[in-house]
Amino acid sequence: MIDSEYMRAFNLVESTSKTLNKIYTQVKNNSFEDIKACEAMEKLIQDIDIFMWKVNHYSKSAKEGVLKLGSNDRYSINEIELTCGYPLEVYNAEYDQWEAGCVEHSNNFDGYYFQNNDGNSFALSNGMYCRVRK
Structure with a gap:
């Protein structure tokens, strides 16, 4: 909070x-x-x-969960469909911290990827631990 x-x-x-x-x-x-x-x-x-x-x-509450790839090739978390530009936080287990960014799409990543605000982008995948704010 x-x-x-x-x-x-x-x-x-x-x-x-x-x-x-x-x-x-x-x-x-x-x-x-x-x-x-x-x-x-x-x-x-x-x-x-x-x-x-x-x-x-x-200031909004965070809803945590794992990414799931739907039949429409879009990821969702807790029934919330993620599209380009959607704010997302991904848990980085290596550093035990959340990273803020958004969902984007590019052929360079073979589809949807996480555009990290700190600049380190990577492809999204099923089972990633993430959170969104609502």
Whole structure:
């Protein structure tokens, strides 16, 4: 379970995000300095959006189980069908930790694979211990 302080930060950032977006839509970029400030604001808004998505995502409960390949050649976990882009966490027994990423599809992996957020992608297979958040 996520620490309640992250949820407190989420609430603070959420209200700040609304204010920043309102300012962003109203500001005029008439000078070089305005353009550079606008670029910085765009980056800030993007970073805030990422923070909010991650805190919201990781505050959801995790459903653990093993991957099963269905007759439609798609993997599922606990009756939840996984398609491209679906967030997934795979248990790495070697390091005794969860790895976050998403499901993707490529001929390079002969089908569906785990796109690890840390960059180490690998093919999905029946029986892998994983979890999804709902």
